Amino acid sequence: MTQSLTQSPPVAATAPVTVRRPLAVLAVILIGQFMAVLDASIVNxxxxxxxxxxxxTGSGLQLIVSGYVIAYAVLLVTGARLGDRFGLRTMFVTGLALFTLASLACGLAWNSGSLIAFRFLQGVGSAAMVPQVMTLIQRQFAGATRARALSAYAAVISSGFVAGQLAGGLILNGDIAGTGWRGVFLVNVPIGLALLAVAPRILPTAGTRVDRKLDLPGLGMLTVSVLALVVPLVLGHEQDWPQWTRIALGAAVFGFIGFALVERQVHRIGGEPLFADRVLRAPGVVLTAITLFLIMCTFGGWTFLFTIHLQSTLGYSALHAGLIFLPNGLTFGLVSLYWTRIPARLHRMMIPAGLVIAAVTMVVMGLQMRDGHDIGPLELIVFGLMGVGYGLAFSPLMARATGKIPLALAADASGILVTCVQLGVVIGVASFGTAFLTLAGSTALSAAHAVATTSLAEGVTVLGAAAFAWRATSERPGMPTSPA
Structure with a gap:
């Protein structure tokens, strides 16, 4: 029998989290979130x-970027459940320790293969740590306070992106102790160690724990399906799309269908599927998840190709390239932080409108760069407006989808939404990154044309996200009240 959204959940899922210092807890978990985002952007x-x-190779670079996010994405829901099973604090600290150790290993990598492997290990650490962030926000904050906490969460995501670009440029330009690019990973080590020293003392213990069931069949199907989709997209263009890539892409389609069937079967036999039916049936969750996936697909793909274009085609230094991203990240962060001050009656229209702004500016940026000229004031203004558009959509969508979800479903809901966010980054780098590398050719002009063409495709995708956002917001799941 299908479990209703209001059916009584396991006791641990509803047990309150004992928090004496909520602001201190928020600071600690958001620093952990910041590290995870920083590591995703600093490598660009x-x-x-x-x-x-x-x-x-180009495909190796894509795997170095996306390998981290692949492991992060497919293990997020499992990480969230392990938080309920072993305690939020235990899983956060365990994930943080693994992430810090893997960062050290990345900084010592001897070839691209070892770096890819250690990046996957970083993703495993993030998958154990990051789900506890959203779950704690869901369980500790409510109403307008939750909206502010979610805004801070979104602001950390965007500020981590900006800090990653700038810190990466500074580290590479400074070449501290001759570490070069290795410093972008080694910088995580002192931050991680400092956080490990304070997190066990600050983070709360959960209420009654529960031995939550792990959906290992679903996890296996999802992992295989994602790899079957991403690996041929990444490797195909360099190998001239051999037969195995087409077979793998076809297998990915059947793999995702099989994943859906496995999830239904797990639900029927009384298990706990990764994508729980009672969460998916909550108003707006599915459409919001699709929208967030498309948003991050375009955002991740654009970041990857634009970074390569700035440094490899235009010849900018790492620091110069990082500074180019500043207007985009700052506007994204500021809007994500202060969108609740916009009158509540405009919130529903604000989300799809923001995505239309992002789509238009994405196309304009591509067209402006199609002749290979340098980035000027006009491009920086357009890039900043793109951040405004994304900021008007991302955090409000998260807040709207989670506003009426019971605390019992907080871990699974946050896991599903953040999984879609991270899978969007993976698919964006694999698909739009591959399209750009395939079209770029060997001349600066062909690379500039590749930016324009790929940007047009991304703009159309963002318009699709706007359509889904319109449908998602029409379900009215209940936006948290805006603070005064």
Whole structure:
């Protein structure tokens, strides 16, 4: 029998979290979130240096970027459940320790293959740590306070993106102790150690724990399906799309269908599927998940290709390239932080309108760069407006989808939404990144044309996201009240 949304959940899922210092807890978990985002963006600036140092191919670079996110994405829901099973604090600290150790290993990697492997290990650590962030926000904050906490969460995501670009440029330009690109990973080590020293003392213990069931069949199907989709997209263009890539892409389609069937079967036999039916049936969750996937697909793909274009085609230094991203990240962060001050009656229209702004500016940026000229004031203004558009959509969508979800479903709901966010980054880098690398050719002009063409495709995708956002917001799941 299908479990209703209001059916009584396991006791641990509803047990309150004992928090004496909520602001301190929020600070600690958001620093952990910041590290995870920083690591996803800081490597983008280092891509050209890694290519030169490790003689990495284009597909190797894509796997270095997306390998981290693949492991992160497919293990997020499992990480959230392990938080309920072993305690939020235990899983956060365990994930943080693994992430810090893997960062050290990345900084010591000897070739592109070892770096890819250690990046996957970083993703495993993030998958154990990050789900506890959203779950704690869901369980500790409510109403307008939750909206503010979610806004801070979104602001951390965007500020981590900006900090990653700038810190990566500074580290590479400074070449501290001759570490070069390795410094972009080693910087995580002191931050991680400091956080490990304070997190066990600050983070709360959960209420009654529960031995939550792990959906291992679903996890296996999802992992295989994602790899079957991403690996041929990443490797295909360099190998001239051999037969195995087409077979793998076809298998990915059947794999995702099989994943859906496995999830239904797990639900029927009383298990707990990764994508729980009672969460998916909550108003707006599915459409919001699709919208967030498309948003991050375009955002991740654009970041990857634009970084390569700035450094490899235009010849900008890592620091110069990082500074180019500043207007986009700042506007994204500021809007994500202060969108609740916009009158509540405009919230529903604000989300799809923001995505239309993002789509238009994405296309304009591509057209402006199609002749290969340098980035000027006009491009920086357009890039900043793109951040405004994304900021008007991302955090409000998260807040709207989670506003009426019971605390019992907080871990699974956050896991599903953040999984879709991270899978969007993976598919964006694999698909739009591959399209750009295939079209770029060997001349600066062909690379500039590749930016324009790929940007047009991304703009159309963002318009699709706007359509889904319109449908998602029409379900009215209940936006948290805006603070005064």
């Amino acid at each position: 600036v280092a891509i050209p240096s890694i290519r030169t140092s490790l003689h990495a």
